[in-house]
Amino acid sequence: MKKLIALLLLGTTFWLSAEAQVSDFLQRSQVHGSFQVDGQFYRPDEALGITDSLINGRKIGLNGFGNIIYSLGKFSAGIRYEAYLTPIAGFDPLLDGSGFPNMWASYNDDRFSITVGSFYEQFGNGLVLRTYEEWSLGYDNSINGIRVTYEPVKGVIFKGVYGTQRFFWDKYEKNDRGIVRGLDGEFNFNDMFSSFENSKIRLILGGSMVSKYQIDANPIYNLPENVASFAGRAIIGFGKFNISTEYAYKINDPSAVNNYIYKEGQAFIASASYSTKGLGLFAQFKRIDNFSFKSDRDVTVNALDISYLPAITEAHTYALTSMYPYATQPNGEIGFQLQLNYKVPKKSRLGGKYGMGIAVNYAQVNDIDHQQVNDTTFVNQRGTLGYKSDFFKFSDHVFYSDLNIEIDKKFNRKWKGIFQYIYQTYDIATIEGHPGEPIVKSHIFVADITHKFTTKQSLRGELQGLWTKEDMGNWTAILLEYTVSPHWFVSLTDQWNYGNPIVEDQIHYFSASFGYTRKATRVQFTYGRQREGIVCVGGVCRQVPASSGLSFTITTNF
Amino acid sequence: MKIIKILSIIFALTFVVESCDIVEPPYQTGFDCESGNQNVLIEDYTGHTCVNCPGAAVTAHDIKQNCEDRVIIIAVHAGYFAEPKASGDYTYDFRTEAGNEWNNFFGIVSNPNGMVNRINEEGNYVLGPGLWAEESFKLLGQNSPVNIEIHNHFELEDPDMLVTEITADFIEDVEGDYKLIVCITEDHIIKAQKNNDLGLGTTPNILDYEHMHVLRTSVNGNWGQDFTSGFLTAGQSITKTYEQSFVGTDWVPDNCNVVAFIYNVEDKSVLQVQEEKVVE
Numbered sequence: 062m063k064k065l066i067a068l069l070l071l072g073t074t075f076w077l078s079a080e081a082q083v084s085d086f087l088q089r090s091q092v093h094g095s096f097q098v099d100g101q102f103y104r105p106d107e108a109l110g111i112t113d114s115l116i117n118g119r120k121i122g123l124n125g126f127g128n129i130i131y132s133l134g135k136f137s138a139g140i141r142y143e144a145y146l147t148p149i150a151g152f153d154p155l156l157d158g159s160g161f162p163n164m165w166a167s168y169n170d171d172r173f174s175i176t177v178g179s180f181y182e183q184f185g186n187g188l189v190l191r192t193y194e195e196w197s198l199g200y201d202n203s204i205n206g207i208r209v210t211y212e213p214v215k216g217v218i219f220k221g222v223y224g225t226q227r228f229f230w231d232k233y234e235k236n237d238r239g240i241v242r243g244l245d246g247e248f249n250f251n252d253m254f255s256s257f258e259n260s261k262i263r264l265i266l267g268g269s270m271v272s273k274y275q276i277d278a279n280p281i282y283n284l285p286e287n288v289a290s291f292a293g294r295a296i297i298g299f300g301k302f303n304i305s306t307e308y309a310y311k312i313n314d315p316s317a318v319n320n321y322i323y324k325e326g327q328a329f330i331a332s333a334s335y336s337t338k339g340l341g342l343f344a345q346f347k348r349i350d351n352f353s354f355k356s357d358r359d360v361t362v363n364a365l366d367i368s369y370l371p372a373i374t375e376a377h378t379y380a381l382t383s384m385y386p387y388a389t390q391p392n393g394e395i396g397f398q399l400q401l402n403y404k405v406p407k408k409s410r411l412g413g414k415y416g417m418g419i420a421v422n423y424a425q426v427n428d429i430d431h432q433q434v435n436d437t438t439f440v441n442q443r444g445t446l447g448y449k450s451d452f453f454k455f456s457d458h459v460f461y462s463d464l465n466i467e468i469d470k471k472f473n474r475k476w477k478g479i480f481q482y483i484y485q486t487y488d489i490a491t492i493e494g495h496p497g498e499p500i501v502k503s504h505i506f507v508a509d510i511t512h513k514f515t516t517k518q519s520l521r522g523e524l525q526g527l528w529t530k531e532d533m534g535n536w537t538a539i540l541l542e543y544t545v546s547p548h549w550f551v552s553l554t555d556q557w558n559y560g561n562p563i564v565e566d567q568i569h570y571f572s573a574s575f576g577y578t579r580k581a582t583r584v585q586f587t588y589g590r591q592r593e594g595i596v597c598v599g600g601v602c603r604q605v606p607a608s609s610g611l612s613f614t615i616t617t618n619f
Numbered sequence: 620m621k622i623i624k625i626l627s628i629i630f631a632l633t634f635v636v637e638s639c640d641i642v643e644p645p646y647q648t649g650f651d652c653e654s655g656n657q658n659v660l661i662e663d664y665t666g667h668t669c670v671n672c673p674g675a676a677v678t679a680h681d682i683k684q685n686c687e688d689r690v691i692i693i694a695v696h697a698g699y700f701a702e703p704k705a706s707g708d709y710t711y712d713f714r715t716e717a718g719n720e721w722n723n724f725f726g727i728v729s730n731p732n733g734m735v736n737r738i739n740e741e742g743n744y745v746l747g748p749g750l751w752a753e754e755s756f757k758l759l760g761q762n763s764p765v766n767i768e769i770h771n772h773f774e775l776e777d778p779d780m781l782v783t784e785i786t787a788d789f790i791e792d793v794e795g796d797y798k799l800i801v802c803i804t805e806d807h808i809i810k811a812q813k814n815n816d817l818g819l820g821t822t823p824n825i826l827d828y829e830h831m832h833v834l835r836t837s838v839n840g841n842w843g844q845d846f847t848s849g850f851l852t853a854g855q856s857i858t859k860t861y862e863q864s865f866v867g868t869d870w871v872p873d874n875c876n877v878v879a880f881i882y883n884v885e886d887k888s889v890l891q892v893q894e895e896k897v898v899e
Contacts, residue, residue, distance in 0.1 A: 154728075242634070242638065244631060244634060270631075270634070270638070272634070272638030272639075274638075278753045278756075279752050279753055280648065280650050280651075280685075280752050280753065280755070280756035281647055281648065281650070281681050281682065281685065281752045282646055282647055282648065283642055283645070283646055283647065283648045284642070285640035285641070285642050286640055287637065287638045287639060287640045288638075288639075288640070289638040289639045312639055312640075312641050313641060313642055315646075317747070317748070317749040320674060320816060320818065323642060323646055358749070359747065359749030359750055360749075361747070361749075431817075439817065439818040439819070440817045440818055441816065441817055441818040442818040443674075443677065443818065444646050444647050444681075445646070490823060494670060494815070497813070497823040497824060
């Protein structure tokens with residue numbers, strides 16, 4: 062009997078102890094995640110040229126993902142599920158499929174971290190390395206491999222990455238694409254030296270090196286199997302001034318994108334800003350010269366990019382202002398951007414009771430200078446050095462220019478508005494690959510007015526106009542959106558291509574949307590037409606074909 | 620700690636030095652065209668309004684230049700970019716019935732694209748121009764169980780009637796079902812072509828572009844005719860004769876070629892291919 066009691070006591074103690082440990086384990090564990098499902102039901106639409114045979118039985122497109130991250134103290138791990146069954150029109154058909162493209166585990170100490178599996182990383186501005194995921198483009202160039210970071214002292218951080226990049230659903234197999242290796246070091250002088258900590262001068266210096274290894278299986282050209290790129294960067298701040306700059310250099314990297322030329326690549330980006338109360342000034346300069354850097358030299362699609370070449374043009378958000386977005390030209394471009402933000406003070410004659418915001422932005426991007434390397438070699442002739450180029454010389458060929466003026470004004474407690482005027486020139490032949498088509502010169506005007514009925518109910522209206530003699534001619538767009546915050550909204554839109562030179566193409570693109578948000582979950586349905594166009598994020602673009610039907614989006618996170 | 624710093628610097632320097640392959644001229648290397656007897660058929664699916672297609676044509680030409688007779692090119696004008704325009708510089712219709720059917724069957728959805736010996740790799744026949752050289756190089760080193768000879772002449776009584784005689788000599792045993800396709804291609808056709816490569820000519824139009832290896836017709840049907848079935852022993856030879864009239868065409872006999880290839884009916888892969896000028 063005594064033995065039995067002792068055994069019971071021992072068992073209870075063990076059970077309680079185990080339960081406490083499990084309870085402690087669960088309390089310290091955290092799970093976060095997000096889900097999104099985008100779907101589209103297609104229907105024939107004669108006016109848009111969408112017929113049953115074009116749909117070809119493919120009546121539904123669906124893109125979805127689930128992202129789950131688990132963390133326990135210094136350990137974390139994640140898994141990402143994706144399904145493109147079949148991909149929504151405009152997404153790369155190579156995405157067709159479903160599975161778990163990304164899995165990773167990570168250990169983060171105070172000074173040291175290691176990640177294995179799929180990861181995202183950026184060195185500096187990303188000129189020599191940026192891996193990221195952009196759902197709206199169907200783009201993911203994550204690296205599958207190992208990443209290590211080490212912070213020997215405060216303000217100094219070293220990073221190392223090694224692996225292969227994601228290419229849709231193709232698992233890496235020996236020599237089917239390149240291997241990416243990279244090192245980065247960054248020194249934040251204000252953190253490194255206590256005497257600098259409260260200084261008005263802020264200084265960060267950094268340097269990177271990224272190399273790809275890809276076997277040379279090309280029997281015609283003698284290709285470099287190891288292509289290295291180097292970058293140096295500085296961020297300098299003094300009071301209200303800030304300067305940020307990065308220069309990158311890449312050795313010869315003949316590829317399908319640059320027509321297999323052996324010229325070295327260069328990228329340079331510099332920006333300066335000044336801000337004080339009510340006034341902000343920003344200037345930026347960028348030059349790209351033969352700087353497409355992919356981990357497979359034979360790939361031309363939006364995939365396997367190692368380098369990221371940020372856009373320096375304004376990313377517009379309204380339907381007609383974003384009709385002609387600029388896509389970065391990795392083979393060469395030179396441009397600048399100037400921006401002024403001014404807040405007209407409250408109670409001034411112009412500012413009125415609430416003040417008024419004025420933003421003026423001008424951006425221009427030209428082709429770089431190209432000169433023959435010798436008399437017998439054409440510019441960009443494959444299997445040669447390609448061309449020579451003066452670093453700061455702008456060619457006469459303007460890819461894109463954009464002057465935009467925005468006024469943001471609150472009239473009274475119930476009415477506020479945003480007014481925008483834009484003049485754009487857009488070299489559609491280069492940017493969209495429509496040779497022979499003239500440069501699109503467009504004037505665009507937007508009025509965005511919101512009326513608040515109560516603190517929770519508001520009606521927003523947009524009136525937009527785009528006037529051009531080129532491409533599809535004039536457009537107008539109208540939107541009415543009624544919101545009952547924080548849960549409901551309903552909207553009606555119409556985009557009308559009334560100036561299309563082809564009368565049958567003077568189409569109305571009607572659509573109606575309805576959305577419901579509850580906590581972190583949002584559901585939206587849209588029925589109507591979607592016009593053909595281009596979606597760009599950060600200078601990376603994808604084409605969207607015209608479609609008609611019902612679309613929906615469900616998102617949630619926890 | 621000092622040792623770690625020194626090792627880190629050594630590691631970083633090694634990484635930098637080992638990661639750079641700066642290539643010095645000459646940038647082009649040569650093919651090995653001697654080993655193997657397998658000839659290569661590059662089908663370049665193209666279109667006159669496709670801006671990137673001149674670059675692909677140069678890729679195919681570069682490969683052919685290395686091994687001349689052992690690389691045979693057919694430029695198949697098909698699909699959206701090959702459609703003739705109602706007016707202007709692009710009214711000429713390069714398309715053919717066979718080309719259109721192949722374009723659909725093999726799933727060529729964009730240009731430029733192509734196939735090398737119609738090899739099916741994991742369900743996909745289509746290769747981008749950047750991969751043609753690599754695939755050709757692999758095949759050129761291999762052996763085919765058959766060699767093809769082509770003899771062409773025009774009928775004395777009917778000078779517009781081409782007679783082509785195709786002889787296949789089997790040097791190894793062959794088993795399976797095979798068909799023979801006989802095509803006419805034409806070189807030196809001067810017509811407009813869209814272009815975006817300054818290195819190859821004016822942009823966006825080269826009005827006097829020299830179109831080469833253009834598929835004109837398949838003499839014996841889009842998918843050819845039965846050639847051999849079952850088991851065939853080494854040493855045997857098969858000869859087929861076809862006729863093709865040039866009446867009612869704008870083809871220039873001096874610029875035309877006969878391309879003949881034997882392919883496996885099951886997977887469509889090319890067993891052997893040969894080309895001969897119409898006027899020998």
